[in-house]
Amino acid sequence: MLGNRLADHHISLAVTGLSKSGKTAFITSLINQLINARDGAQLPFLNVVSDNRLIGVKREVQPDVTVSRFAYEQGMENLSNIPPLWPNSTNGVSQVRLLIKYKSQSRLRRLVSQHSTLTLDITDYPGEWLLDLPLLETDYQTWCERFWEDVKDGDKATLIAPFKEALSAINLHDEVDEMQLQSIALRFTEYLHACKDAGYQLIQPGRFVLPGELDGAPVLQFFPISLEQLASTKDHTRSISQHSPASLLQQRFEQYQSKVVKPFYKKHFKRFDRQIILVDCLSALNLGAHSFNDLKKAINWLLGSFHYGRSNILKRIFAPNIDKLIFAASKSDHITPDQQPNLVKLLESIVHEARQHIQYEGVATESTAFSAIRTTSVGQSQVNGKPIQVLSGAKEDGSILNLYPGDVPSQCPEDDFWDKQGFSFPNFMPKALAHDRQALPHIRIDHILQFVLGDKLE
Numbered sequence: 036m037l038g039n040r041l042a043d044h045h046i047s048l049a050v051t052g053l054s055k056s057g058k059t060a061f062i063t064s065l066i067n068q069l070i071n072a073r074d075g076a077q078l079p080f081l082n083v084v085s086d087n088r089l090i091g092v093k094r095e096v097q098p099d100v101t102v103s104r105f106a107y108e109q110g111m112e113n114l115s116n117i118p119p120l121w122p123n124s125t126n127g128v129s130q131v132r133l134l135i136k137y138k139s140q141s142r143l144r145r146l147v148s149q150h151s152t153l154t155l156d157i158t159d160y161p162g163e164w165l166l167d168l169p170l171l172e173t174d175y176q177t178w179c180e181r182f183w184e185d186v187k188d189g190d191k192a193t194l195i196a197p198f199k200e201a202l203s204a205i206n207l208h209d210e211v212d213e214m215q216l217q218s219i220a221l222r223f224t225e226y227l228h229a230c231k232d233a234g235y236q237l238i239q240p241g242r243f244v245l246p247g248e249l250d251g252a253p254v255l256q257f258f259p260i261s262l263e264q265l266a267s268t269k270d271h272t273r274s275i276s277q278h279s280p281a282s283l284l285q286q287r288f289e290q291y292q293s294k295v296v297k298p299f300y301k302k303h304f305k306r307f308d309r310q311i312i313l314v315d316c317l318s319a320l321n322l323g324a325h326s327f328n329d330l331k332k333a334i335n336w337l338l339g340s341f342h343y344g345r346s347n348i349l350k351r352i353f354a355p356n357i358d359k360l361i362f363a364a365s366k367s368d369h370i371t372p373d374q375q376p377n378l379v380k381l382l383e384s385i386v387h388e389a390r391q392h393i394q395y396e397g398v399a400t401e402s403t404a405f406s407a408i409r410t411t412s413v414g415q416s417q418v419n420g421k422p423i424q425v426l427s428g429a430k431e432d433g434s435i436l437n438l439y440p441g442d443v444p445s446q447c448p449e450d451d452f453w454d455k456q457g458f459s460f461p462n463f464m465p466k467a468l469a470h471d472r473q474a475l476p477h478i479r480i481d482h483i484l485q486f487v488l489g490d491k492l493e
């Protein structure tokens with residue numbers, strides 16, 4: 036028994052990231068690289084591969100048979116399509132389990148068994164749902180206050196107008212009119228969609244924009260009341276009946292917490308050993324100041340709510356046991372190699388405070404920039420007689436574009452950055468694959484694998 040335990044061990048890896056940060060592409064590439072590790076994958080920094088100790092990797096039936104199987108084959112089919120397509124975007128939860136068989140360097144392990152096996156479990160889910168996590172620590176009133184504080188910024192102030200108008204029609208001291216609540220909730224949902232389309236990142240509650248099987252359910256029919264309305268509910272000279280809209284909205288918010296958010300996290304985020312936090316700094320830079328500032332806000336709100344080690348409701352739900360965590364700026368094939376160090380510094384400036392808390396709790400952290408599926412090649416060009424690096428990649432229409440996308444700022448940019456310097460790239464498409472079992476081109480996935488798995492494969 037002890038022998039088995041020594042030879043076989045297990046890691047549950049949390050892949051965390053906002054919507055479109057690159058989680059599904061990362062998991063697809065991770066499976067692809069490990070399966071092809073002995074057959075074409077470029078993984079020089081993964082010691083078990085460079086030491087020639089990896090025996091093989093295979094997929095096993097996942098631990099939770101009630102959730103979908105991670106659609107790796109479908110993703111590879113998309114990538115080998117002509118023209119190649121990105122893996123489909125995620126609208127539900129799925130899982131994958133990999134068995135990694137290797138020769139251990141530990142004499143004790145080798146005495147027990149010739150080979151050891153590391154079991155790796157990963158869960159994929161829509162990034163939209165992740166931002167619901169901080170809601171567990173918020174009551175309805177605080178949520179409303181935060182919401183109105185947040186919409187003061189930029190275009191959100193304009194986008195909110197139709198919802199604000201609809202909200203003004205409601206009398207919180209009347210009896211509930213369910214149809215009226217439903218139609219105001221619809222305006223609220225439209226506002227969240229408009230923010231998403233405009234490139235904002237802090238979209239909450241997440242199920243409103245990606246409801247899955249909850250589409251049309253009353254638990255998604257609530258919204259924040261205005262600060263004036265909030266104040267009027269506290270006016271003790273006017274009693275609020277249990278059947279008033281204000282009470283119902285609060286009840287729905289609490290039902291959303293207990294019936295939607297909590298079960299999701301309880302079921303899928305129970306126990307992790309290692310964590311990767313993906314941050315798509317480059318798309319946010321590309322979209323402009325509003326998107327970048329919102330990304331920073333969303334990431335810090337999220338990380339603040341993890342409170343690694345602190346005893347709170349999330350701690351009880353997560354019971355986090357994480358000993359290693361890596362922050363990774365995704366899609367780094369959008370910039371030239373000379374800009375990669377700046378991208379890591381930019382990422383570090385976004386997560387600085389949260390990282391200090393996490394390290395204080397004894398969790399080893401690292402930061403890096405990577406590309407799960409590399410779409411570009413690097414070439415040279417001349418500007419004013421000086422050589423510069425440029426990128427070449429295929430646009431969505433298949434045409435090839437050569438460009439210098441811009442300098443990456445090494446810390447969160449000040450206001451004048453957005454006026455002075457442009458940063459621009461199209462959504463490149465993946466390169467054509469010869470077949471769907473080929474190793475995917477990537478940047479630094481092997482560094483990430485070494486950080487999260489390396490010590491377990493010694």
Ligand SMILES: Nc1nc2c(ncn2[C@@H]2O[C@H](COP(=O)(O)OP(=O)(O)OP(=O)(O)O)[C@@H](O)[C@H]2O)c(=O)[nH]1
Binds near residue numbers: 121123125366406407
């Ligand atoms: N150039 C480049 N683009 C990438 C890379 N990874 C992801 N992308 C782009 O980002 C999009 C979103 O990637 P996904 O992996 O679906 O992101 P996600 O975090 O799973 O998104 P949700 O499931 O919606 O939360 C892809 O469709 C690609 O357009 C990468 O390594 N390089």
Ligand SMILES: [Mg+2]
Binds near residue numbers: 125
């Ligand atoms: Mg996804």
